[in-house]
Amino acid sequence: MFVPAIKGQGTEEQQKKWLPLAYKFQIIGCYAQTELGHGSNVQGLETTATFDPMTDEFVIHSPTLTSSKWWPGGLGKASTHAVVYARLITEGKDYGIHGFIVQLRSLEDHSPLPGVTLGDIGGKFGSGAYNSMDNGVLRFDHVRIPRDQMLMRLSQVTREGKYVQSDVPKQLLYGTMVYVRQSIVADASKALSRAVCIAVRYSAIRKQFGSQDGGPETQVLNYRTQQSRLFPLLASAYAFRFVGDWLNWLYTDVTQKLEVKDYSTLQEAHACTAGLKAVTTSATADAIEECRKLCGGHGYLNSSGLPELFAVYVPACTYEGDNVVLLLQVARILMKTVSQLTSGKQPVGTMAYMGKVQHLMQSKCAVKTAEDWLNPAFIQEAFEARALRMAVNCAQNIGQASNQEEGFYERSPDLLEAAVAHIQLIIVTKFIEKVHQDIPGHGVKEQLQNLCNVYALYTLHKHLGDFLATGSLTPKQGALANEQLGKLYAQVRPNAVALVDAFNYTDHYLGSVLGRYDGNVYPALYEEAWKDPLNETVVPEGYHEYLRPLLKQQLKLSRL
Ligand SMILES: CCCCCCCC/C=C\CCC/C=C/C(=O)SCCNC(=O)CCNC(=O)[C@H](O)C(C)(C)COP(=O)(O)OP(=O)(O)OC[C@H]1O[C@@H](n2cnc3c(N)ncnc32)[C@H](O)[C@@H]1OP(=O)(O)O
Numbered sequence: 001m002f003v004p005a006i007k008g009q010g011t012e013e014q015q016k017k018w019l020p021l022a023y024k025f026q027i028i029g030c031y032a033q034t035e036l037g038h039g040s041n042v043q044g045l046e047t048t049a050t051f052d053p054m055t056d057e058f059v060i061h062s063p064t065l066t067s068s069k070w071w072p073g074g075l076g077k078a079s080t081h082a083v084v085y086a087r088l089i090t091e092g093k094d095y096g097i098h099g100f101i102v103q104l105r106s107l108e109d110h111s112p113l114p115g116v117t118l119g120d121i122g123g124k125f126g127s128g129a130y131n132s133m134d135n136g137v138l139r140f141d142h143v144r145i146p147r148d149q150m151l152m153r154l155s156q157v158t159r160e161g162k163y164v165q166s167d168v169p170k171q172l173l174y175g176t177m178v179y180v181r182q183s184i185v186a187d188a189s190k191a192l193s194r195a196v197c198i199a200v201r202y203s204a205i206r207k208q209f210g211s212q213d214g215g216p217e218t219q220v221l222n223y224r225t226q227q228s229r230l231f232p233l234l235a236s237a238y239a240f241r242f243v244g245d246w247l248n249w250l251y252t253d254v255t256q257k258l259e260v261k262d263y264s265t266l267q268e269a270h271a272c273t274a275g276l277k278a279v280t281t282s283a284t285a286d287a288i289e290e291c292r293k294l295c296g297g298h299g300y301l302n303s304s305g306l307p308e309l310f311a312v313y314v315p316a317c318t319y320e321g322d323n324v325v326l327l328l329q330v331a332r333i334l335m336k337t338v339s340q341l342t343s344g345k346q347p348v349g350t351m352a353y354m355g356k357v358q359h360l361m362q363s364k365c366a367v368k369t370a371e372d373w374l375n376p377a378f379i380q381e382a383f384e385a386r387a388l389r390m391a392v393n394c395a396q397n398i399g400q401a402s403n404q405e406e407g408f409y410e411r412s413p414d415l416l417e418a419a420v421a422h423i424q425l426i427i428v429t430k431f432i433e434k435v436h437q438d439i440p441g442h443g444v445k446e447q448l449q450n451l452c453n454v455y456a457l458y459t460l461h462k463h464l465g466d467f468l469a470t471g472s473l474t475p476k477q478g479a480l481a482n483e484q485l486g487k488l489y490a491q492v493r494p495n496a497v498a499l500v501d502a503f504n505y506t507d508h509y510l511g512s513v514l515g516r517y518d519g520n521v522y523p524a525l526y527e528e529a530w531k532d533p534l535n536e537t538v539v540p541e542g543y544h545e546y547l548r549p550l551l552k553q554q555l556k557l558s559r560l
């Protein structure tokens, strides 16, 4: 994040100076924004950067305990430099948060520089999974840096101390977070596909019950309940891959537009990266835990690979923006878009469907049979109607409040659900668009169409309350969707293992005895157990000190 921050907020001259040093590992940088007292609320950060015209320097200072930088990855022990986000103060005025390049450690002996206190913030969730990352704490005691270490693409301070805001939107200050959020969506697909690969392969070899006459037991992958829990996660892994590919295109397109000072799609990029990051990471974190449960007791073993995957993955719901905070950002943009509908301003991009407000507010879903739900047009319209009607309902309720802000906070739980509905529409839309493309490989397109329908109808089933409450569907149509879902599971079943093999993960990368490509799980589980340090001795340590005296004492007592 150190590099993207300099690329996005540094001048050409600053990029020429600092990026080669970072690329060659002559310096190691981190992104020091979050503080002990503030993370979500960037504008609430307390670290100060006060310009001193006498020396043409900024004085970086941590005025309070809560202003201590806290969490930045790589800060605790590895980094020599940081992009530090601080309140810029010049001529006695506070101009809000800006980025500054600050050296933290000596390039001679790695010791902290004068006025710099830093270290690691301590152990984190899980059995040390994320402890390979030195998330750090950092405090400044009036540390001086040259004025030219303020990142000056978005705004400048002159030699005399005058603040100059350039003509770019101030939101570009947040550009690094947008970049990482879009890459986190692809990351969600990778993490989810790993968990699903393990769970599908294990479910194919695991047999429990099913035979009354001494014949072979039943593969648990054949149980309808296993399929109804597992196949939507398989479909989600593909869905997040395709929407992540599209989001990367959107981000690249926005970045190219920024180069020519076209800021027209900045809001779309913010809404899509924030919303898709929130929805895909929440779904993936829940799915990895579900995959653990789908593997029964063995899923709880570290050798299954699932506990570690879960412990490393779950902070994705928090870092790069707490998911609720990000979804509220999407909700703000939805409310703004709804308010502009009456002005005749046509929504564009992923909000374009809201321009069909007259139709979507009164449309009646035409589904009459379970098979009708295989028609992408019916799915698309149902998701558009649900999302639009939820947004309009929120806007109407906010409009009844004494003021907009009050109304927004009062209705924020509903707004959250409206934002999720909007983002799920984007995911479904991009999956439908993907399967409409030419897709090579015999039978591949049909399998992806099945997974697209599984993702859409499972999401519809899970959120059926939204569809019924907004009148987007009738209960009968909801029941037909569930009926079709069951039929789709039966079509996915014969190809389930092939669909996870298609992720092409090596056993090493997967790190799971349950997800081995060869399915030879039981010998691998048994062999792995003996690597447990507890098995280095046959009689456990502590027997003579604790167990033997206890056993002997109980034996004496029993003979009295
Ligand atoms: C580098 C490769 C990565 C590989 C990826 C895979 C794995 C990654 C693995 C580990 C990475 C972990 C590292 C973690 C790093 C971090 O966590 S860094 C810190 C992250 N912190 C946050 O995300 C903070 C979240 N908070 C905010 O973003 C902001 O505070 C806010 C919530 C948006 C509020 O902003 P503000 O206080 O300014 O107020 P608003 O009124 O809401 O917004 C004002 C207007 O600006 C618009 N806006 C807001 N944000 C953006 C944006 N990002 N882009 C564009 N526009 C934005 C907002 O819509 C308002 O617009 P309006 O005035 O028109 O309404």
Ligand SMILES: Cc1cc2nc3c(=O)[nH]c(=O)nc-3n(C[C@H](O)[C@H](O)[C@H](O)COP(=O)(O)OP(=O)(O)OC[C@H]3O[C@@H](n4cnc5c(N)ncnc54)[C@H](O)[C@@H]3O)c2cc1C
Pocket (backbone or CB within 6 Å): 031, 032, 033, 034, 037, 038, 039, 040, 041, 070, 071, 072, 073, 130, 135, 315, 318, 319, 320, 321, 322, 323, 324, 325, 328
């Ligand atoms: C593993 C990990 C790595 C990280 N790496 C970095 C890094 O490299 N650099 C960096 O700068 N930071 C980093 N962070 C910090 C991270 O960005 C923040 O923790 C994150 O942005 C959440 O902010 P917070 O901790 O202030 O949460 P808070 O905002 O305090 O969240 C607490 C609760 O308050 C709720 N909440 C907050 N505001 C609102 C609101 N307006 N409306 C409704 N509810 C609200 C949230 O939804 C949440 O439920 C990292 C964090 C983790 C866990």
